[in-house]
Amino acid sequence: MAHNPPPNEILTTDQMYLADDLAIKSGLDSFNLMQTAGLSVIRVLRKKWSRRRVLVLCGPGNNGGDGFIVASGLKNIGWPVKLGLLGDKVDLDNDALRASKLWKGEIQNLSIELLDNADLIVDALFGAGLNREVSGLARQVIETINKKRIKCISVDIPSGINGDSGQIQGCAINANTTVTFFRKKPGHLMLPGRSKVGDLKVVNIGIPNSVLGSIDVSINENNPGLFSDKFYFAGVDDHKYSRGHAIISGGDIMPGAAFLASMAARRVGAGLVSIVANMVSKAIYLSSNPGTMFIGLNKTIGFDMVVSEPRCTAFLIGPGNGLTSDIKSRTISSLRSRKSVVLDADALTLFKDNPSSLFKRINGPVVLTPHKGEFLRLFDVTGNKIHDTRSASKKSGAVVVFKGGDTIIAAPDGRVAINVNSPPTLATAGSGDVLSGLITGLLATGMPAYEAACAGNWIHGEAASHYGHGLIAEDIIDGIPRVLRSLY
Numbered sequence: 001m002a003h004n005p006p007p008n009e010i011l012t013t014d015q016m017y018l019a020d021d022l023a024i025k026s027g028l029d030s031f032n033l034m035q036t037a038g039l040s041v042i043r044v045l046r047k048k049w050s051r052r053r054v055l056v057l058c059g060p061g062n063n064g065g066d067g068f069i070v071a072s073g074l075k076n077i078g079w080p081v082k083l084g085l086l087g088d089k090v091d092l093d094n095d096a097l098r099a100s101k102l103w104k105g106e107i108q109n110l111s112i113e114l115l116d117n118a119d120l121i122v123d124a125l126f127g128a129g130l131n132r133e134v135s136g137l138a139r140q141v142i143e144t145i146n147k148k149r150i151k152c153i154s155v156d157i158p159s160g161i162n163g164d165s166g167q168i169q170g171c172a173i174n175a176n177t178t179v180t181f182f183r184k185k186p187g188h189l190m191l192p193g194r195s196k197v198g199d200l201k202v203v204n205i206g207i208p209n210s211v212l213g214s215i216d217v218s219i220n221e222n223n224p225g226l227f228s229d230k231f232y233f234a235g236v237d238d239h240k241y242s243r244g245h246a247i248i249s250g251g252d253i254m255p256g257a258a259f260l261a262s263m264a265a266r267r268v269g270a271g272l273v274s275i276v277a278n279m280v281s282k283a284i285y286l287s288s289n290p291g292t293m294f295i296g297l298n299k300t301i302g303f304d305m306v307v308s309e310p311r312c313t314a315f316l317i318g319p320g321n322g323l324t325s326d327i328k329s330r331t332i333s334s335l336r337s338r339k340s341v342v343l344d345a346d347a348l349t350l351f352k353d354n355p356s357s358l359f360k361r362i363n364g365p366v367v368l369t370p371h372k373g374e375f376l377r378l379f380d381v382t383g384n385k386i387h388d389t390r391s392a393s394k395k396s397g398a399v400v401v402f403k404g405g406d407t408i409i410a411a412p413d414g415r416v417a418i419n420v421n422s423p424p425t426l427a428t429a430g431s432g433d434v435l436s437g438l439i440t441g442l443l444a445t446g447m448p449a450y451e452a453a454c455a456g457n458w459i460h461g462e463a464a465s466h467y468g469h470g471l472i473a474e475d476i477i478d479g480i481p482r483v484l485r486s487l488y
Contacts, residue, residue, distance in 0.1 A: 038069025067124025128163025166190025243271025257320025
C-alpha cells in the first residue's frame, strides 16, 4: 500500500486558544511564540516578494502583536515600512504591548491615506476569533485595499473572516497569501472565506503536536488518512460476490442517472452492480453498459424481494427516480433491511413534508447526500455549515454529505470532514450521480458509512481535478482508476 498522510486536524478558534495555552503551560514562552509567528510571516513574505514599500496594519489584539513583529523585522533588514494601528497604543496589553515596543518607527493612526504608495499590505487587523461585523474606518480601509487590488499577506486569516464558519463579517480582505500557525481553522477552508485566503501556508511556531491529545479534535480536512485503513482492495482469493453487490434504483424517465451511478460503483470496487427498475424500462437499461446487470420489477418480482437477497449489500435510491409513491416505497424497503443505503435527490425530496418519517426509519449504515436545496427541505440552518451538517447527522442518525464547493461530511458521533479538493468543473450535470454511485460502491464492499462518504468525495474530487476543463460526468468515472492507483 502507498503511504497515506495522517488526518489533517482542523482546530476551531477556541481549540487553537487552548492549544496555545497548553503549549505555554508546558513551558513555552508566549512572547517567543508571537515572535516566531511574526518571523515566519517574514520568511513567507520574502519568498514571494522582493523589497518594496510595506504597510503593516495592526489591530489591538495578539494578531496586531504579530504585525508589530513583522514590521520590526522588515525594518531591521532595510525594507521601507510604515505601520498603522487600529485604536490607541494605550489599549495594547501583554504580548501585543511588548511587541509594539520593538517597533522603532512611527505608529500612525489607521487611515485610508496610509494606503497611498503602499506596494504590499501586511494584514494583522483581526484574527480568526472575529465574531462581529467589520464597520467604520476598518471597513473603509479593507474595501479600499480590495478596490485598489493592493498585494496583501494576511496574518492567521484575512481580516473580516469568521474563523469557525468561513462567513464574511461584513467585508474581508482579499489576500494573496495567508500565513496561519500550527493547524488550519474551518474559516480557511469554508466558503466564502476560502475564496479570500489566497495561497495558504501553515507554519510550525513550536507548539508541540502532543497538545492535540488534550483537545477534542473532531474536524479534519478530508484526505486518505481518514479512510485508507478501511479501504477495500481485492485479494487473490476474492470473487465478485465477496466484493459486494450494489443495487441502483433506476427511474423510468431519466435513466442516465442510474447509468452514471452504476458505472461509478463498478469502477470503485463493487463486485457486481445491478440496476433495479420497472420492467417497462428494460430495453433502455440493457442498451448499454453490458457489465451492469438489470433486474426488472413487475407484479411477480417486487423491490422487497431484491432487498431480501442476502448477497445484495448496498442500495442507492433517488437519482433520476422521480417523485412517486413507488420510489418512496423503495426507500422505506431499503431502510427496513438495515443494510447500507445511500439516499440522494428524489429519495430525499419525497420526505420534505415530513422529514421525521424518514429519520425514524434510519437504523443502519445510511448516507444522505443533499445539495443545498435538498438540505433546506429536510433540516434547519443557522449559516454555519459545519454546525448545520453535524446537527443534521445527529438528528437523522445518518452520515450526511452536505454537498457544495466546501462539502461537509458529518457522522452521528460528531466526526466532521471538510472536503476541499473538488474543482469548480464538477458543476456539471450528472456529477452528483457519480458521487452517490461511488459511495454506494464503497459501501457494497463493506466500508463503514463515514469512511465510504469521505473516500467517495475525495476520489470524486481527485478524478475531476486530474481531468481539468471540459469535464463531464463520464470523465469522472474514467478517472477513477488513476486515483485508485494512487491509493494502492
